[in-house]
Amino acid sequence: MNPIAFDNSYARLPERFYAAVAPTAVAAPRVIRLNEPLASRLGLDPDWLKGPEGVAMLSGNALPAGAASIATAYAGHQFGGFSPQLGDGRAILLGEVIDRNGRRHDIQLKGAGPTPFSRRGDGRAALGPVLREYIVSEAMAALGVPTTRALAAVLTGEAVRRETLLPGAVLTRVASSHIRIGTFQFFAARGDVEALRLLADHVIARHYPACAGEGRHLALLEAVIAAQAALVAQWMTIGFIHGVMNTDNMSIAGETIDYGPCAFMDAYHPTTVFSSIDERGRYAYANQPPIARWNLTRFAETLLPLLDDDIDKAVPIAQAALDRFDPQFQAHLIAGFRRKLGLATEEAEDVELIKALLDAMQQGEADFTLVFRRLSEAPTEEGADACRSLFGDPAAFDAWEGRWRQRLSREQASTDARREAMLHANPLFIPRNHLIEAAIEAAVERDDLGPFETLLAVLARPFEAQPGREDHARPPEMHERVLATFCGT
Known part of the structure; x- marks a missing residue:
């Protein structure tokens, strides 16, 4: 019996949107982690999956009934340089499932063998x-950030060669879809306006049904810009670097999507980079907001033929939509930092107050996550000592704290209510690099999944104090x- 009711709406698009391909079988698959709560939410039977x-499905050794395995085509700007054909080089989309709330989700195997796009x-x-x-x-899901999810991790029983031989694995990824800006760029680069229209209408039907009707393609552009502005603002408020x-x-x-050389900041600095490439x-x-706008500009370029038959008229239409990104992003960002500082009302000076704290954190090399968490736990002036101790230069914090206390005095919420709100806005636990x-x-060298399981359990409750897990909240020591961080390819 196959308890998965696959649908395959993307596979019903024309064949130039993808390549039909089957996963490559592996020698000895073993499930090392199954996300049972996610499986249940998707309406999947965890016992069947195990x-x-x-x-066999999670490893790519067999396709269940109803699946239509494909590798999707896309292009993309990589570090500013355009590649007209990329595509799923090691990912295979099995199909889509509809969850208990009627929402559609892609089920994709990542690491399931070569495809026509593997290069x-x-x-x-x-x-x-x-x-x-x-x-x-x-x-990220536990932190409330829109994200792809992990349904399962499977060891293949085979080695893969990178710098050395390493154990091979397959990730089952769940996403609202795997359609990217680069998907639109693939067809724009070929001058395929018909495909652009089909793709845009597919995205509207699947993700933005409120945009349907006359003017739908401009509405789509505006919706995607708004979604990305909100998303990147959330990244910034938790110190995430894609x-x-x-x-x-x-x-x-x-x-x-696509967690390669991603990382969370420890000590705050706006120019922090971890990616080895x-x-x-x-x-x-700090470059993530302008890069998001740059990427969205590339998206807008692909939609120009759909916005108006006259490109000269389409350009200002797209530009007007893009000009909304910065104010939308700033509004989300400031609102997020206000919540982190316990501010339920808005004052014009709040932007400078936030900037002053970040400047003090940079000067004092203070830990981004713990500064905000300890402010949450410091409803009184006496309670601020734990936060002050994070700063290499406490004087900068002292000057800022006085301004913050004055600002809080104009809030109506009680100390207890403010503390509770801040604890729900400022995580104690993040996936720290070390x-x-x-x-x-531990998993690769010793086949020990204990630290992996413990870390997952801690991160599932990022806003809660967890006695005995204090070590998972501290910043790394110098030697740690x-x-x-590195890409997996």
Whole structure:
């Protein structure tokens, strides 16, 4: 019996949108992690997924009835340079499931073997990157950030060659869809206006039904801009650095996608970069908002033929939509930081207050996450000492704290209510780089999944104090610092 009712709306688009391809079978698949709560939410039977038929599907060894496995075509700007054909080089879309609330989700195998888009790659994934994406994507979900999700991680029983031989694995990824800005660029680069219209209308029907009707393509552009403005603002308020914001890594659905060399900041600095391939800091923490707008400009370019038959008329229409990104992003960003500082009302000076704290954090090399968390736990002036101790230069914090206390005095909420609100806005636990690396090392080098499981359990409740897990909240010691993160290819 197959309890999964697949639909395949993307596979019903014309064949030039994808390549039909089957996953490559692996030698000895073993499920090492199944996200049972997510499976249940999707209406999938966890017991079936853990059984022989489920393991065969999650590893790519067999396709269940109703699946239509495809690799999707897309292009993209990678570090500013355009590649007209990329596509799913190691990911295979099995199909779509509709959850208990009627929402559609892609089920994709990542690391399931080569496809026509592999560009001489092996199409496989090593265990380390699979665990990294599992950890970070599930942490982002717990933090309330729109994201792809991890349904399962499977060991293949085969080695993959990178710098050395590493254990191979397959990640089952769940997403609202895998349609990217680069998907639109693929057809725009070919002058295929018919495909652009089909793709845009598919996206509207699937993700933005409120945009349907006359003027729908402009409404789509505006909706995607709004979704990305909100998403990147959330990244900024939790210190997340995507690491590889290429246009093929930006989801039209407004979800965080493609967790490669991503990382969370420890000590605050706006130019922080972890990605080993981002040698010039193009995708540094502070560059993420302007890069998002740059990517959205590339998206707008693909829609020009749909906005008006006269390109000269279409350009100002698109420009007017793009001009809304900055104010939308700033509104989300300031609102997010107000919540983190316990401010329920708005005052014009709040922007400068937020900037002054970030400047003090940069000067004092203070930990981004713990500064805000300890402010949450400091409803009185006496309680601020724990926060003050995070600053290498406490004087900068002292000057700022006085301004913050004065600002709080104009709020109506009680101290207890403000503290509770701040605790729900400021996580104690994030997927810190050194903890991720320790979990990966234990799994890869010693076949020990204990640290991985413990880290997942802690990150599932990021806003709650967890006695006995204090070590998962502290910043890394000097010898534990991770200075570079890597793509999994």
